[in-house]
Amino acid sequence: MDKNADIMYRMLVQSVIDYAIYMLEPDGTVANWNAGAQRAKGYVAEEIVGKNFALFYSAEDRQQGVPQRGLEIAATKGRFETQGLRYRKDGSAFWAHVVIDAIHDDDGTLIGFAKITRDITERRAWEQEQLKAKELAEKQSAKMSALSKFLDNIIANIPSSVIVEDAITREILLVNDKALQLFSVPKSLIVHHRPHECMSAELSDYFNSLGDVALRNEGVHEREQLLLTARGERILHTKATSINGEDALQNYLMLIVEDVTDQRAADARIHHMAHHDNLTSLPNRILFRQRLSEALRSEDRRSNATLCLDLDNFKNVNDALGHQVGDELLRAVAKRLRNTLRDQDTLARIGGDEFAIVLPSVQSEAEASVVAQRLIEVIRPPVNIEGNNLSVGLSVGIVLSTPDINTPEQMLRCADMALYEAKRNGRNRFEHFTLEMDDIARSRRLIENDLRDALSNRQLKLYYQPITNGDQHTIIGYEALMRWHHPVKGVIMPNDFIHVAEETGLIHMLGAYALYEACREAASWEGQQSVSVNLSPLQFKNSSLLSVVEGALRESGLEPQRLELEITESVLLDDNLGNIRTLNSLKALGVKIALDDFGTGYSSLSYLRSFPFDKIKIDKSFINDMGDSREALAIIRAITGMSRSLDIQITAEGVENSEQFAKLQEEGCTLFQGYLFGRPQPSEQRLKKLDSDESE
Numbered sequence: 001m002d003k004n005a006d007i008m009y010r011m012l013v014q015s016v017i018d019y020a021i022y023m024l025e026p027d028g029t030v031a032n033w034n035a036g037a038q039r040a041k042g043y044v045a046e047e048i049v050g051k052n053f054a055l056f057y058s059a060e061d062r063q064q065g066v067p068q069r070g071l072e073i074a075a076t077k078g079r080f081e082t083q084g085l086r087y088r089k090d091g092s093a094f095w096a097h098v099v100i101d102a103i104h105d106d107d108g109t110l111i112g113f114a115k116i117t118r119d120i121t122e123r124r125a126w127e128q129e130q131l132k133a134k135e136l137a138e139k140q141s142a143k144m145s146a147l148s149k150f151l152d153n154i155i156a157n158i159p160s161s162v163i164v165e166d167a168i169t170r171e172i173l174l175v176n177d178k179a180l181q182l183f184s185v186p187k188s189l190i191v192h193h194r195p196h197e198c199m200s201a202e203l204s205d206y207f208n209s210l211g212d213v214a215l216r217n218e219g220v221h222e223r224e225q226l227l228l229t230a231r232g233e234r235i236l237h238t239k240a241t242s243i244n245g246e247d248a249l250q251n252y253l254m255l256i257v258e259d260v261t262d263q264r265a266a267d268a269r270i271h272h273m274a275h276h277d278n279l280t281s282l283p284n285r286i287l288f289r290q291r292l293s294e295a296l297r298s299e300d301r302r303s304n305a306t307l308c309l310d311l312d313n314f315k316n317v318n319d320a321l322g323h324q325v326g327d328e329l330l331r332a333v334a335k336r337l338r339n340t341l342r343d344q345d346t347l348a349r350i351g352g353d354e355f356a357i358v359l360p361s362v363q364s365e366a367e368a369s370v371v372a373q374r375l376i377e378v379i380r381p382p383v384n385i386e387g388n389n390l391s392v393g394l395s396v397g398i399v400l401s402t403p404d405i406n407t408p409e410q411m412l413r414c415a416d417m418a419l420y421e422a423k424r425n426g427r428n429r430f431e432h433f434t435l436e437m438d439d440i441a442r443s444r445r446l447i448e449n450d451l452r453d454a455l456s457n458r459q460l461k462l463y464y465q466p467i468t469n470g471d472q473h474t475i476i477g478y479e480a481l482m483r484w485h486h487p488v489k490g491v492i493m494p495n496d497f498i499h500v501a502e503e504t505g506l507i508h509m510l511g512a513y514a515l516y517e518a519c520r521e522a523a524s525w526e527g528q529q530s531v532s533v534n535l536s537p538l539q540f541k542n543s544s545l546l547s548v549v550e551g552a553l554r555e556s557g558l559e560p561q562r563l564e565l566e567i568t569e570s571v572l573l574d575d576n577l578g579n580i581r582t583l584n585s586l587k588a589l590g591v592k593i594a595l596d597d598f599g600t601g602y603s604s605l606s607y608l609r610s611f612p613f614d615k616i617k618i619d620k621s622f623i624n625d626m627g628d629s630r631e632a633l634a635i636i637r638a639i640t641g642m643s644r645s646l647d648i649q650i651t652a653e654g655v656e657n658s659e660q661f662a663k664l665q666e667e668g669c670t671l672f673q674g675y676l677f678g679r680p681q682p683s684e685q686r687l688k689k690l691d692s693d694e695s696e
C-alpha cells in the first residue's frame, strides 16, 4: 500500500461511524480511535488512546481476565469474535458484537490487533423478543397439547361408551376405549367411517335410528335394547343428542352408551325378591294380589276361584323338630302343591304355613272342590326329612267370584272365612264360603271389639266356685271362673266369648288378667284355700306363659302350691313336646297342674302317663249321666281306679244333688265341685255358707 492509499484508508476507517474500529497494541493498549468508536463509547481519541481496552469491560469481566483472554485467542487463532456487554464512558452499557483480528508484520511477529465493535443492543432486544415470543408460543402449544391429552384421557376413561359423529356426513369422529369394547374392530377402522361401514347391521341400525331422532329433535333421546356386541348379548341404553359446533355448519351427534345388562339383571333379581317368597320361591302375597286382580279383571265370564290353604298343626313340627325341619316341610309341601296345579293357576305363600291359589276361569264350586280335594290328597303322604316321616294335614277355604265378591280383598277375606270353617270342622278338609259365614264373622268382630273395651274398662270379673273335700264339707279351694259384665247385654258366660278371644289372640291378655287377679284375690283370703285358674290351649302357643305365671305369683305373694292351673286334653294332643316342656316348667315353680274336663274330647287314659298331673277333674257330663248310664258310671270307675293307682286326686265336677255326692264318694272321689256346694260367686260373696240359697 503506498502512502496515499494508506492515508485514504485511515480516513475511511476514521470516518466510519456505525462501527467502532480501533487498533490495540499487543498488550491491549488502544493505539488509535475512529469516529464510530467515539460515538459508541463516548471517549474522544485523546482520552482513550494509550489506555488499555479492558476499560470497556465490566469490573467482574476484568477480574476474570475476559479482555485478555479475547486477545490471547485472537493471537493464537487469528480472530476472536464474541458478543457481550461493554461500557461507555458515562458508565451506561450496550450490547456489543466484537471482532478482534490479530495483525502480524511481514515476519509474522504480532504487532497488534484490529478491533471492530458494533452496538447491536437494538437487534439483540428484537432477537430477545422473538425468542420470548417463540418460547411463549411453544409453552402455549405444550399447554394445548397437555389439555388435549387430558381431554382424551377423560373421554377414554369415562365409564360410558362415547361415540361422536359428524352430523352431516355421519362419519364417526371420536370413539373412546369403552365404546371400542362393543365392536370387534380396531379404532382405525371406526374413526372416519359411518356406523354401517364398521359395525354389525343390528348395532348400526340401533345407533342410526336413534341418531336420526336426535338430529331431528332437540334434547336428549334415549333407547334401550338387547344387542349382540363384541362382549356378547348386552342390554345397551343409549342417550343421543346433537351438539352445535363453533362454526354454524359444523354440528355433531353425540351418543353416550351404557351397558345396563348387570343393572337390569339386578333390577330383575330385586323385583323377583320383592314378589316371591324366599323359602319356597313361590309368589308372595304382593304378587298373588296382582295375579288375583288380573284374573278378576279378565273378560272371561266364568268365575275365578280363590283358595286359602293352611297346614294343620304345623306348629307341632317346629316345636318338636325345629324350624329347619319345618322349613324343609314347607318347601316339600310347596312343591307338591305346585305340581298339582295347572300353569295358569297361581300358587303363593302368603304367610308362615299359609298358601293361597287363584284358579282362573272356574265353571262351578264342584270344579274348585275337585282341585281342593286333590291338594289335600297330595299333601297326605308323609314327607321324609332328616329321617323323620312327617305327615301334615291341609285345610282349604274356597270362594268363587260373584258380582258381589269381586275384589282381591273380598276374595281373600271370604276364602279365609271358609278356611276358618274348615279348621273348625275338624281340619284336613275344605269348605266353600257361604254368606252365613260372613254374618258369623261380623258378630265375632262385634264381640271382639266389645271384648277389647271390656279389658280396658274392667268389665271382666272373676267368680269363685268352691271345691270341697267331701268328708267335712270344708272348702279346700275355689275355681276362678270369668264373667263378662257387658254394659248392654248383661252378664256373658265364658262359652260365649272365650272362643272369640282365642281366635283374635286376646286370650293372652285375658289369661294373664285372670292369673294376676286370681292370685291377688287368693293371697288376701284368710284361709289357705287353693285357687284354680283355667288355661286355654292357645296360651301355650305364647312363650310368655311361664313368665306370666311367675309374675302373678311374685306380685301377689301367693304361695305357689295354692295355685292350680287347669288345662284340657288338647294341650297334650299329638304328643306335643313343647307344651309338655312348658307344663314341667310350670310344675317346677311349685304350682299344681290339673287335667280338666277329663273324659270328653280325645279322652285317652294315656294322657295321664304323659305328664304327672296333680289332679284330674271328671267332666260334669259323666256325673250328670251317672244315674241313668251304666257306661258313664263305668268310665267314672275306670278313672277313679286309675287315679288311685297313680296317686292322683280326683275332683268330680257338676255335683248337683246328694245322691250323686254319695255315689261319687262310694266310687272313691275325694274332691267335689257343683251347685250342691256352691255356685260361682263374686269374691266378696265367696265366704257365704256352702249350702246357702243365696247362690245364683
Ligand SMILES: Nc1nc2c(ncn2[C@@H]2O[C@H](COP(=O)(O)OP(=O)(O)OP(=O)(O)O)[C@@H](O)[C@H]2O)c(=O)[nH]1
Residues within 6 Å of the ligand: 279, 310, 311, 312, 313, 314, 315, 316, 318, 322, 323, 324, 325, 326, 327, 330, 351, 352, 353, 423, 427
Ligand atoms: N319353619 C317355619 N315355621 C314358620 C315359618 N313362618 C311361620 N312359621 C310357624 O308356623 C306356625 C303356624 O302356626 P299356625 O298356623 O298358627 O298353627 P298350626 O300349628 O298350623 O295350627 P292350625 O293352623 O290351627 O292347624 C307358627 O308356629 C309359626 O311360628 C317359617 O318360615 N318356617
